Structures are given as structure tokens and as C-alpha cells.
Amino acid sequence: MNPVRPITIAITAMGGQGGGVLAGWIIALAEAEGYIAQSTSVPGVAQRTGATIYYVELFAKVSAQKAGQDPVLTLTPIPGDVDIVIASEMMEAGRALLRGFVTAKTTLIASDHRVFAISEKEPMGDGRQNPEHVRKLARATAGQFISFDMEQTANDAHSIISSVLFGALAGSGKLPFPRKAFENTIKASNKAVEANLRGFGMGFDKAASYDVPSQKPQEVKITPAPLIAPLLQRLHDEFPKAVHDTLVHGLKRCVDFQDVRYGALYLDRMAAIHELDQVNNGKDKKWHLTRDLGRYLALKMSFEDTIRVADLKTRSSRLARLRNDVAAKKDQIVSVTEFMHPRIEELCDVLPAPLGRYLSRHEKLKAGLGQFFKKGRRVETTSLRGFLFLSVLAALKPLRRLSLRYSIETGRIESWLNAITNAAPVNYALACEIAGLQRLIKGYGDTHERGLRNYTTIMAALETFQAKPDAHKYLKKLKDAALLDEDGLALQKAVQHLQKRRTS
């Protein structure tokens, strides 16, 4: 048999990600360098964000002339027979592995960034898949594995990912063409030549000198303000070292939310929990309860009321971050409009508790005032009017303790802490699970209400099984079910299932 074989290249990409551009460059490059080149693809609906494969075969003309015959080039990659796989995203590299395209003979060039699938973005919690699994298998399977965040590289170069991938392909040294030939291909395309050459160059360098990057966290010297120092001192004195990090974050959040006194309240509440933890041998469990609660209590105490939102929206740090997020250039003027939809409930929340409570119960009055809250509001934060309006709301912060929302949240926190305190001596793990229920309650408006509803359902169900030794397992099941769908159907089913088991 003739040992001369075509070079086979599979580009696995998502529709609209420039796989076609890359395939076109490779074809043009190969033809210019005296190769017979063939590419195929499957356009159609796959182009609309689906996963798709471009397949390229290259064959030296010299070899064809020697044989006096053209090669028969094929149209689909065959598992075990792909020389180069170029994946424009990490999970697409995973898909190439899955389809058997990556073997010991393969050079795998993969961008180490993620474009999340809808199934990963949609869940109410964290639905992301772990790319480390793909990296590990890629390292173990591919003959050569070149991988870095090529999207970031493309952004740094103000170019497109195709040019970085093309550079990485050149840098891999797997194609028998000189760097110059690659660059000439980009030049001949006559489109964004400068930017593409920049991206190409950065891709080339990174691929040619590819090494596994290491990251070391940087130590930061901390000098707290005089008002804060005593709080931190107390934290260090009263709590075990293992939970310091979490508690510092929690404390910081509470102070930022309200004031120093509120921070002290956080520490008071944590101290009670820590004592409970100590009594129940928490030390053997690495202070699980204290650590979990340090996180969840801080989040619960810093609830998202109108004052908080207005405060966050008007900070100086926000505008700087925002300019970066929207990729604004230095000389561009950026104006910002918020999309807010305060309901009558949010008005009640900020009113002094008795007044708020009166209004929220007075249906007629509520309906009358509700007229003004039917529509969403656009607030231009960068205008004087908008900024002042939000600033006034933010300035209500010192009065927050009088508000209806504060009083409601305090009640919720206390009954939650009670439930934890009651559970801990009997079932430590259950106490931790109850603490974790905070994760269900997030967001605003309907989202927040849905979370509360789920929380209440679970706490009611808990009463029926809390005496069981594996109550914590049941609770975890219910929590997971609550995160499955918005309408609470899975949770409802799970609760019914539990009750059936109990009665039978």
C-alpha cells in the first residue's frame, strides 16, 4: 500500500463562530502551497448556534503527480483517522473526543474557554459542566494537546478567534507550511488583515511555547479602618481560624449593607451559632455549621431591598466597572438606563413598619396606589434627575431599621436560626441543611416570592420527618427538587412522595 496519505483536519465549532472562515483559510493556504485541498461542512440550521463540524483534507500535488492519479478524498472525519482537531471551545473539544476523532496521532488545538449550552445556563442554581474532565481526557488521549483561552487572546488582539486558532495551528508545526505562508493567506483575504495578523501572531507564539500555566494567589496586606478594627479583632478572637475567611466576607457584607452596629449583630448571631457548634462537636466536622451559616446568614441579612439596589447602582465603582463591561472606549460618553419595576409591595417594604403593614393589608388603598406601579420604569442613572432620585432612595439607609422589610426579614432570620438551633443537637447534618435553604431565596419580585414559597413548603414538610435519623437526606432531596422547575411541580411531587412513604 502507498504510505502517502492526506492530512485530515476536523474543525469542531458552534454555528456562527467562524469555523467557516478558518476552513477557508486552510484551503487557500494549502492550495497556495501546492496541495490539493477539499473541505466540506454541514450548514443549515446547525448554523444557528448548534454544534457543527468542518472537515478538511489536504494532499500534496507532487505525490498525486508521482502516482499519476488524483487521490479520492472523503467527506466525513473517521474516528481514529484525524490528524488535527481544532476546537473553538472546550466542550466542543469534548465532543470531538467523544466522537473518537482524537487519538494518539492527533494534534488537538482547543480554546480553553466555555460557551455555555442552554442546559447549563437555564437552571435556577448552578448547571455548569466541569471542563476539567475534558482537559484530563484530552491530555491523556491526544498526541499533542495545545490549549489556552483563545477567546481571551482574540479579545486582547482585538481580533476574532479564527485568527488565533489559525495562529495556533501554525504554531503547532503540524502542517508542512512555513509561518510566512499562513500570514500571506491572511493578507490575501483582504479582510481586517492587521487585526487578524495580530491575533495570528499571538496564537502562534502561545502555541509554539505552550506550557501548562500556573496561578499563585497574591497575598494582600490588610489595614482596616479604625471603626472596623475592633470588629475584626473580635472575629479573630472568638472564632476558629478555619472560618475566618468566610466570616470576614460575611461581616464586610453586613457592614456594607448597613453599618458597624449591623456588623456587630452579625457577629452576635454567629457567636451563638458557634457556641452551638462547639457543644455539638462541630470541631470534628471542621466547623461545618459555623462556616455554612457564616455565608448564609450574611446573605440573608443583606436582603435586596430598594435601598440596597439604589445604593449599589449609584456607587462610583459601578460606573467604572460598567464602562469595562460594555467595552466602552476612553473617549466615548456612556449613559446608563436602569430597568426597574417597583411594585406596590416594594413601596410597603421601605415604609415605616406600621404604615407599611397597614397599606399592605388595605386592599382598596393598595389597588388605588397600584395604578402608579403598573408599568416598569426606566431610570437614567447618568442623568442628574435619575441619579438624585436613586441617591435619595439610597440615603434612606439609616432609617432602614424602621422599615417594614427590615422587620419582616428580622422575623424570618430569627425563626430560621431557631430551627437550626433546635435541629443541631439532634441531627447536626440537618442543621447544616436548614442553613443551606437560604440558597433557595434569591432575586426580586416574583422570583423572590417563589423562593420564599418553596422555603415555606419545605419547612412545613420538615415538621413531618425531622425526627428521622436521615432527615437531612430528605431535606436535601426537597431542596434539589425546589431548584428543578419554576412552577414548583418537582417540589410538590417530592413532598407528596415523602408523605406517601410515611403513611404506607
Add this chain to the structure above:
Amino acid sequence: MAERSFDAEVQKLKVGAGETFHGEGILAVTKALLQAGVSYVGGYQGAPISHLMDVLSDAEPILNDLGVHFETSANEAAAAAMLAASVNYPLRGAVTWKSTVGTNVASDALASVASSGVMGGALIIVGEDYGEGSSIMQERSHPFAMKSQIWLLDPRPNLTSITQAVENGFALSEASHTPVMLELRIRACHVSGSFVAKDNVRPVFTLADAMENPVRDYGRVVLPPSNFVHEVEKIENRWPAAVSFIKKHKLNEFLGGHGGDVGIIVQGGLYNTLMRAMELAGLADVFGRTEIPIYCLNVTYPMIPDEVRGFCADKRAVLMVEEGQPEYIEQALNTILCQADLATKVVGKEVLPRAGEYTGQVLLDGLRQFFTAHAPGQVTTNTNAALSSKDQKKLAKTVPLRPVGFCTGCPERPVFTAMKLVQKELGDFHVSCDIGCHLFSILPPFNIGNTTMGYGLGWSGASAFNTKATKRTISIMGDGGFWHNGLTSGVGNAVFNKNDNILVIIDNGYSAATGGQDLLSSRANNETRVTGQPIERAVRGLGVSWVRPVNTYDLGKMKATLKEALSTDEKGPKIIIAQSECMLNRQRREKPLQNAAIKNGERIVRTRFGVDPDTCTGDHACIRLSGCPSLTIVDNPDPLREDPITRVNNDCVGCGVCGEIAHAAILCPSFYSAQLIENPSLWDRLRAGIRGAVIGFLQRRADKARAKYSFGGEA
């Protein structure tokens, strides 16, 4: 204006004799049509032949020079009926569409033209949308050829063979007075390559010649008694004529060697895949040189009994490589061998799968089985091992599926967001879908839709539900499907039958899913077509009185209109026309203009959206109501929170749906829109200066107050 412009590529169509043509398969077919002296071309777009229509459309000046008429047909039936021009006159014509869906639509006219028979060559180019990447039911075009007795070509997938097949197709059609179907698989349509060109030929007998000197022959009309005569003609004259032409001109190829007592029969379109599989199995080299005899069917219907008998006579077993099912060729093969009393064993679906695309791996596995059983010791194995099955299973759970979805900023998205919100309030509805981008509504995150019955059939798909009930049904139809046939089969049908339900017509100005081609109702100016015919006028003309055009990006109004349609006491069909231009086309048109304007120093305001990471709590309700690709998730920067938060990436085109959703669904205050002013005016600068001074002052004061609470290091 189509999604992809072929203005540069079409210049290649002018390449003359002896020159080498480089390009895509579909462009090569166009060139071959011109070389064959075609007089008229029609068709309906759809992958994988959309580009053929786009190329022809962009090539109209060249076509006009050659006196070729090109028409974007209203649907495939209209395209097939166009072939009637070849019945009475020596005119060569070609039509094209996506198969089998297009062939389904076309088959009425196809059967008629096949019965009448043709004088001029009639070529039907079908893009066989089968296997990976296909978006339609998995069927074959083969039986359409069989039932109407149309000859079916399936050439080897290289540009020389494909262009030769076009030329042969016309000649075969004329020699046998029968239309000829040329089947091109998805990848063949998009394969790049080269072939040696010939000069374009101007038809000798023109369309005008026919119009000015009409010829009539009752014997060619499908009416009794001619229809009976046609059937006899097919059997007694046309079929034998085709068989002898195919034999004489060697349209099928005997490739490979002459050794051994086993052989392979393969559909031409699968030849390249087969040869690579054989090479990997150690049975051939990369040039296709092999000892194994191969009978390559470039014509898969009709079969040529003489050739089959000759090939099989000295063989114990033959492998039949035939993709798809039912296995018509294998059955025909068995019949021929049986009638000839030949004992050659035909092995086909016994070792190859009944369903699915025949990829290299599939054929490799089939070859191994066949040779192990019938010619052992010939196959070698030297492929590299991939993942272990354990690793593969585990990895399959990690790698997420990527269902197709609406593009960034797509105007169809808010229609389904509105429907999802309405369903949340009023409960689920029966939703009948159509064909087009809007069909993505059945996928996450919308999960809206019960059935899809075919292009333009969205409303007729729900026509049974025309009875008294407490809920109405909602049907969807795109502007593409509307003009394809939905105007009559959906709207006319509903008016006539006193339907009381709802139709939402997605009017984005293009046949978007097939590549953004213009339609009757397109708002864009098109020099070669008539556009600007509003859908609203069409449906009112049919007698619908409840018609509401709504801008799709106005989510609140869309929601209110849907609710009104669902609850109104007014009887009769209710039509909501959801209007906004396809964002892909809009960006393609506007982006270059905008960039040029910015370069010229003009003041341009660009809008894009963002999410504040410190107010976003990571519930992702916005994603569940939108699914915009630019709406993604990132690690929560807050060390206390665990769930990832939403982020708007730089692909955002500022369509505004995020903000509308935040308002309509009362979601959260995290969304903001940022207006970026390029080349700000003096007034802009002045205003920004004043604002900056005041806001800056207040912010500095707040920063100072906050500094009292600093933890230091601000990590």
C-alpha cells in the same frame, strides 16, 4: 438580500473552456447548467441547495447575458410545474429544492411532467437533506423517482463527476423523453474542489421562440386517453431508451480490479467514503486503486440488468452499499439476479445499518463484517484507538447538547417570551408550529409547540381543533411559510371553515431560516423582484377582520395582544402579525454603514445591555425567558454566593428584549442599557461634563463615608 453574498464567486461562472474552476459543489452545478445551454432555472431555497438559489440570484446579470430565465419560485410545486416548458419545446430547464420535503410539495407537478414526457432536457436537482445536520424527517428521494419513472442520478462527490452528471442528465432526459433527477447529498453540495471548465452555451432555441411560435400536442396532456398511452410509452419506449443510453455512455462505472469472487456495488455519492474505509481496511490505496471489483452506480434508477448480471455472474457475494431505507436498490438487485438464476449472495442491510448516514466508520464496520464472512483474511486493522468505552460514557454526561436557538437579538424571541408569560398566567395552550427559525420555540428555554406538519402548514395543523372549548389554540407561521402556501392552506382554510382560533405570523421580512432570501412581503428594495406587499393586506383581502400587527420587540404589547386574541368575544380567525426585521440581515446591512459613519466622525449612539453583578442573584429567570446567546453566565464574583450570575457578552446588539423582559416579567433591577456615544457632539460633552461634575462630587462624598468602614485591601 440573502445571508451570504456570492457576488465575487459568480464571476467564476464566466470561466471559459480549458480553464480550471475552483469552488463549492453548488457553484459548480450552476456553471455546469450554463455549459449545458440551459434556458430556464427555477426552484425554492432550503439547505443544502439554498446556496444554489443564492448563486443564481446573484448571477442574474450573467444569466441575462446568456438569455437564461431564473425564477425564485413560490414553492417547489411551482418550480416543478415550470418544467412544463420542456414538454412541447426543445428547451433545457432545471429546477432545484431541498429534498425530501420539497419533493413532497412538488410531486403533483412532477408526476404530471413525468407522465407527459419531455422534448427538452428537464433536470431536477435535489439536495438530499439526510444524516448529520439534517433538520427534516429522514426519508429518501429514491421512491419519488421510482413511482413517477424519473431517472435518478447519484454522482461521485467530486466536482468533475458532479458537473459531468449535469451534462449527462440533460442528454439522458432528451434521449428518453423523461425528466431526470440529480441527487446531491449535503456534503457534496458544500464540497470544495475544482474541475476543467467548458464555455457557457447560449440556447439555440429560446424561450421567446417558443412563446412566439407555440406548438400544441394533445398527446402530451395528462387527460384520457393520453394518460393511458403515457404509461405504456414509459414502459415500452422511454425506459428502454434510458437503459440503452446509460449503457452506451457508460454512466455507471466499473472501478477497482477484477480479482476474487466478491465485489462491491455502491451508490455513486458514497464512493469516496467507501474508498477511504477500504483504504483504512487495507483493501485500497488513497488513489482508489484496489483489487476488489467495484460497480459504481452513478445512476441509481433505473437499474441496468445487463450490467448487474455481468458484474455478479462470477461472484459468490456482493456487498451492496445503499444508504437509507427501504433498500430499493438491494431489492431490485435480488430481483434481477433471481430472474437470471444467478446464486450470487447480495449482502446489504445484513451488515450495514438500516437507518442513518453511512459515514466512514459505518462503512468500515460493514466492510469488516462482509469480508470476514465472505472473503476472510483480506481486511487488516490499523486504526488508532480512541477513548475507552468507560471514559466515553462518562464524558457523554459532561458534554452538553447544543440545541439550535434564536440568534442574538432575534426578533422572534420576544414573541415566544410573550407566549411563555401568557401561559404562566392562563395555563398552557395547544400550539401548532410551522417550519422556519420560529420552530426553535419548541426547544429550551421556551419549550412551546406541539406539532409541525410542514412548511406553511402551521395553521392547518390545528384545523381539527375548531370546536367549542374554553381555550383557543395558537398556531405559528413564518412569512416564508405564509407565501409558500400558508396563505391558502392556512388563512383561506380558516376563513372558509369559520375558524375561531389564533394565528401568529412571524413577519421578519425574509425567508430567514433558508438563508435570508427576499419574499413578496420583504421591506427591502430588490431590483429584480417585486417586494413590499404587506401580509396584512393579503389576509384582510381573504376576509380576516381581526388582524393586529405588533412590533415584536414591544413585549408588553405582544403579551396584551395575545391575551386579547385569546379572550375576545369576536368570532372568526384572529391573526397577529409579529413584525420586526431579521437581526442577521439587519446587522449585515447596518453594521458596515455604522462603522463607516463612525470612521467619518459622525455622531452615532450604540446601545447594548449589561447586568450588574452585585444585584444579580443568579436565578437565571431572564435566561429562561430569553435564551439569547449573548446572555451567558459567569462565576459569581461575590465570595459568599455560590450560583453563577448572568452576564451580557460583547455580541449584544442592543435589541432591548432583556430590558423588556425585566419589565414585563417583573424580574429584577440588574439589567441596564448603556448608550455609547461615538464621536460625541459639543453639547454631548458639555452635558456629560456637568453631569459628571455633580455626580462625581456626590459619589466622592459617598466614597469618603464608606471609607470609614473599609476593611483594607478591598479584596
